[in-house]
Amino acid sequence: MINELSALRLIEERFHKASNGVELGIGDDAAAVQFDADKLVLATTDSQVEDVHFVKSKLSPSELARKAVAVSVSDVGAMGGVPRFILASIGFSQREDEEYLEKLISGFISSLEEFKVELIGGNLSSSNKLFLDITALGEVEPNLMVKRKGANPGDLIFVSGDLGDSALGLKILQNKEIGDGYEFLINRHLCPLPRLALGRELAVKQLVTSMIDISDGILLDLERITVSQGVGARVELVQIPTSKEYGECIRQYSDDYYEPALSGGEDYELLFTTPPDRQADIQEISKNLNLKITKIGYVTKDNKLQVLNKNGEETSFKQRGFVHFNN
């Protein structure tokens, strides 16, 4: 059993240090922070709601805290920016035990270190279902900011990492006793890796015309940077990158090999468009960051999304996924 007062004490004990750029942190009406004068402030918010985004029995409180932070900072990275500060709004039941909250806080602390951000405030509320709402503030130079809009016909379309591991990991968590050999996929669901270094590198080197982090499946997010912006995309199904583990497991869960990879969501890989003469630079970044980056197609003039199968025929897919008004 824990109330707001003891939760507050816990939080104050654990977040006491002030630091660079924070004029005033937790504990006043608002936090006061200083951003670089020549940069834009990036702001984004994301929620994790019990029994909607997660089931408490399936991930630990520290994984939950880390994931909530990861998902929010990922959006800052997808703008080419650097995340700096976090506000955490937590709704939790009075029935919650103190140990759970303590682990949640520990998860926050280590994720702040991992993503090099600072917790500057937040809010504790009662709520019958646990929820975490994380606002991330970051910064970016105005001329380096990468929007969803900007792809030009002829630009190449790239995606980082592998797709569908998280969606498949979720299916395993939901449908099956966890056996050996699935840890990789499950972990990709529980511990997403926002591609902050890649997003920043692509922006600093001005290699991309549009970028988004894939939170709702590549089909939906590809549409957001092409069809929604007045251009189109042509991608080849066989180029969609999937992991060895995905290949070994997919047949147990779906007749459609590509379904989780195309519309499963929660990949948090970066999807971006690059002028064709910069392809070599992308390969170099891939090598330097030791991160797979795959060319999956190109931007077209036609205002539609075309997905070609291995025979070069156009295929159609049901689009799914979670929709945000600013993610």
Added chain:
Amino acid sequence: MINELSALRLIEERFHKASNGVELGIGDDAAAVQFDADKLVLATTDSQVEDVHFVKSKLSPSELARKAVAVSVSDVGAMGGVPRFILASIGFSQREDEEYLEKLISGFISSLEEFKVELIGGNLSSSNKLFLDITALGEVEPNLMVKRKGANPGDLIFVSGDLGDSALGLKILQNKEIGDGYEFLINRHLCPLPRLALGRELAVKQLVTSMIDISDGILLDLERITVSQGVGARVELVQIPTSKEYGECIRQYSDDYYEPALSGGEDYELLFTTPPDRQADIQEISKNLNLKITKIGYVTKDNKLQVLNKNGEETSFKQRGFVHFNN
């Protein structure tokens, strides 16, 4: 019945204009905003959770949206700052009808105009209980920022407006068929008035050594700017300002005349400390803004809170209220 996609469409239809200071608004991975280079960015977040902070049958969706925004911008005002931008995270049930969400959005729009802030992003989630989590971003000159810490022994303690109306209004909403004559108190609960102009004026004229908006009852919030900061306070019960309507109604709800005024919460009046030689300036501001400002006591060296009754005897009160780690 409404899903995220149709909710998103509604929101995009209603929030399309870009404006001053917003480089990139709703619709990308993050919003990008420009703050004045010489100012600090203030950041605060606050939640309204169904059946915790509100009951859906007791306030309209537009009142709910307005209140959520009001509560968040109030914190920026209590720092002496000017609120500029809002991120709104909304959790709502798929069972919600579209009309409810449309009214919620209308409430947001009119509150943005009322408080002169801009919606730059947010998030939509499913949630079995409705919740609104509002992050407000504002700005303040570093030398004008008013913290909770700063009161000196001998400073006078002032409070704006009347206290307890909101708490009493809530009791009326909860306990009784609404009859005539209670609209004022109920309205004070449903439509709080953040004292943005007062907070800013006090900061600009550098009249205050500490300030807080009263969200959790004056006793708890007074403690936050005195006892928690190493000083004390001595206040006179008879000076606690209450409205005519409060006086007419309180006996039906409480044997203790002052209880809702002292610890009821959700007043959103400003509580602040002022050097004694600036009392005349406070009176002038009160006159200019046509807003009651009452001296209720003074700051002491003793690290405790003393409340004196009409006979000058110290009285004790149970402290209640909702606790935030950064409100």
